[in-house]
Amino acid sequence: MATINSLDRGLQILEILGNSSNGLGVTSLGEKLEVDKSTAYRLLTTLVARGYAEQDQETKRYNLGLKIIELSSKVLDKIELRKEAKPFMKELMQKSGETVHLATLAHGSVVYIDQEESPSMISINTEVGREAPGHCTAIGKVLWAHLSEEELNQILQKKELTRFTAHTITSIPELKLHLKKVREKGYAFDDEEFTVGVRCLAVPVWNHKSKVIAAFGISGLAMRINLDRIEKLAKMVKEIRDRLCLRLGYRKRG
Secondary structure, X not given: OOOOHHHHHHHHHHXXXXXXXXXXXXXXHHHHHOOOHHHHHHHHHHXXXXXXXXXXXXXXXXXXXXXXXXXXXXXHHHHHHXXXXXXXXXXXXXXHOOEEXXXXXXXXXXXXXXXXXXXXXXXXXXXXXXXXXXXXXXXXXXXXXXXXHHHHXXXXXXXXXXXXXXXXXXXXXXXHHHHHHHHHHOOEEEEOOOOOOEEEEEEEEEOOOOOEEEEEEEEEEOOOOOHHHHHHHHHHHHHHHHHHHHHOOOOOOO
């Protein structure tokens, strides 16, 4: 297997620092890596610049940086979210009869992180880990609707509003107006905007910091999720979502 030596050594440094209780100096790290002192210093300087390592100004020893904690925290948050959401996803699937999805944002992209498949002979299933477009899926619109204007604009500069069906929104001004309505209603609805014959409904999930960390919702055939059921389904999804948010430590203010 081909590897990049400098990257491999950088990762080795992180592992070495992680196993060191008092940190290490440049010389000691160089010896452990079997590289000269100048090479070890350049690698450490790069890691420090990116926040993955830090130097104690008194001892001059290096330790792991706060960036490691930030990344590990994000991984743990996602693992915890899936674990806590599972029983609520099962309940929603049983009550609605539709497939339930849980999704989050990764660098502006909407990613499915879990699903509870409907027992129906014809159901809408999505592979966990798959990306979804943000402008024409209920889960995507919910997540994009709760971004700051700056964050949303950064995403829209990179993402193309591809037309998938005759109902797909492809205009940025129209999309922004639509996302405003999503925030006001408290849920997003995909009316055959991504796939003909499929409708989806999703709501935001808040954590203990009152931050939207995921989208939670259902997908099913348009013949089953007919327009007369939308408000009833939205109420059901919100009620189950509210209990999930309480489990995650969220407390509504005001």
